[in-house]
Amino acid sequence: MKNSVIFVGVVIVVVTGLLFLGKSFTSHQGQVASANGNGDEDRFNGKPAPDFDLKVLDGRGKTLKLSDLKGKAVVVNFWATWCEPCKIEMPWLVDFQKKYGGQGLQIVGISMEDTDEKTISDFAHKMGVNYPILIGTEKVADLYGGIDGMPTLFFVDRSGRIVEHELGLRGMDILEANIKKSMNSTESAKAQ
Amino acid sequence: MKPAKFAAKVMSVVMLCGIVFSQESGSSQGRGYVEFDPLDTVSVTPGQTKPVQFTFHVKNGYHINSNKPTTEELIPTTLGFTPPPDLVIAKVQYPPGQLTSFPFDPTQKLSVYSGDVIIKAAIIPQPHAPSGTYTVHGEFRYQACDNNACYPPKKLPVQFDLKVAKAKKSRPRPTRQSPNIH
Numbered sequence: 001m002k003n004s005v006i007f008v009g010v011v012i013v014v015v016t017g018l019l020f021l022g023k024s025f026t027s028h029q030g031q032v033a034s035a036n037g038n039g040d041e042d043r044f045n046g047k048p049a050p051d052f053d054l055k056v057l058d059g060r061g062k063t064l065k066l067s068d069l070k071g072k073a074v075v076v077n078f079w080a081t082w083c084e085p086c087k088i089e090m091p092w093l094v095d096f097q098k099k100y101g102g103q104g105l106q107i108v109g110i111s112m113e114d115t116d117e118k119t120i121s122d123f124a125h126k127m128g129v130n131y132p133i134l135i136g137t138e139k140v141a142d143l144y145g146g147i148d149g150m151p152t153l154f155f156v157d158r159s160g161r162i163v164e165h166e167l168g169l170r171g172m173d174i175l176e177a178n179i180k181k182s183m184n185s186t187e188s189a190k191a192q
Numbered sequence: 193m194k195p196a197k198f199a200a201k202v203m204s205v206v207m208l209c210g211i212v213f214s215q216e217s218g219s220s221q222g223r224g225y226v227e228f229d230p231l232d233t234v235s236v237t238p239g240q241t242k243p244v245q246f247t248f249h250v251k252n253g254y255h256i257n258s259n260k261p262t263t264e265e266l267i268p269t270t271l272g273f274t275p276p277p278d279l280v281i282a283k284v285q286y287p288p289g290q291l292t293s294f295p296f297d298p299t300q301k302l303s304v305y306s307g308d309v310i311i312k313a314a315i316i317p318q319p320h321a322p323s324g325t326y327t328v329h330g331e332f333r334y335q336a337c338d339n340n341a342c343y344p345p346k347k348l349p350v351q352f353d354l355k356v357a358k359a360k361k362s363r364p365r366p367t368r369q370s371p372n373i374h
Contacts, residue, residue, distance in 0.1 A: 081265045082335055083342040085296040112344070123265065148223065149341035168340030169296045 043145065044165050049076065049156040050143035054110065054134035058121050064108070064134055067160070072106045073182040074156040075175075078136065078147045080113040081123045085169035086151045090127045092172045096179055097131045104158065105183060107131040110140065112147060155182040224346060225254045225336035226309075231352040236279075238359040239319040246271060246350065248309040248332060255304040256334040258289025262303050266335070267345050271311050273330035278321035279354065281328070283314040295339050315354065323358040327351055 053065045079086035141147040155164040155178040164178040229247035236242045273281045289303030330350040
């Protein structure tokens with residue numbers, strides 16, 4: 001009887017310990033991935049950017065397909081008006097569009113919110129946005145991994161492949177390096 | 193120990209650990225950034241106002257907008273209820289936001305909640321509210337961010353039990369006798 005109690009106690013301690021060790025390990029892994037902002041780069045990088053066909057804000061019913069931009073390096077920026085870090089990033093994107101637009105860069109904003117289009121349009125005007133804003137859908141968000149947080153950026157090279165992606169606000173220098181990477185990747189060179 | 197008895201004991205221990213673990217890991221799933229601290233049953237008497245407070249906990253590393261964010265684009269935190277008939281939940285009082293600047297913009301201060309958020313309200317059962325125990329359902333709406341990113345708005349279901357006591361019978365006022373009657 002005594003042996004059986006001891007044994008059961010040992011099993012409880014060992015099993016519980018293993019389960020919690022496993023949990024804390026996976027939780028730690030998750031934090032690392034989140035801190036890097038792109039912990040699942042294997043899932044996207046080097047893969048063709050999923051095509052979309054989305055309504056252009058203030059475009060009088062026009063839509064824009066990602067595949068229409070083939071030959072250009074594209075930054076796909078998922079954002080929302082209620083996202084303060086997105087607001088910080090927008091002027092940088094405006095500057096990059098000005099600086100690299102002539103070299104074949106196209107920034108595309110995808111608004112991910114339920115707000116009416118006028119609010120989004122007013123906000124975009126206030127921010128001086130000089131690139132197209134598209135009205136996002138859950139379907140497109142799912143194609144890009146679900147878009148859990150914003151801003152989320154995908155850097156697509158001229159051949160239509162994702163070369164980098166970032167979740168959350170990164171430094172302006174990191175964005176610029178990623179833009180250069182998307183414009184100058186080997187695949188981009190072939191596509192030119 | 194007999195092998196069958198032994199195996200049964202081991203199985204039950206493993207199952208018990210499994211249940212504990214699944215509950216533990218389940219609580220961290222669903223990408224919620226706020227937890228509701230369950231409320232004990234609230235007892236009220238018809239016609240009497242009962243103050244009540246709801247405690248929410250914003251997970252470490254995240255913040256949510258206060259009820260009065262600093263800019264119009266930001267989504268305010270709100271708590272709303274759909275109480276049963278004859279019950280009113282009113283005077284919802286939100287705590288003031290903490291004015292905080294974040295690494296993404298050190299020049300700007302945002303009005304946010306982090307850690308524990310206590311929202312006060314008053315439950316007012318109408319004088320004719322029938323006695324009994326009711327489950328009150330509500331919704332805590334918030335939009336969370338961390339130091340680098342913001343996450344889509346969320347609705348956290350909130351519920352608590354409300355026990356309405358029987359209304360106190362109002363005693364008929366003793367009629368004053370006319371001083372002229374002897």
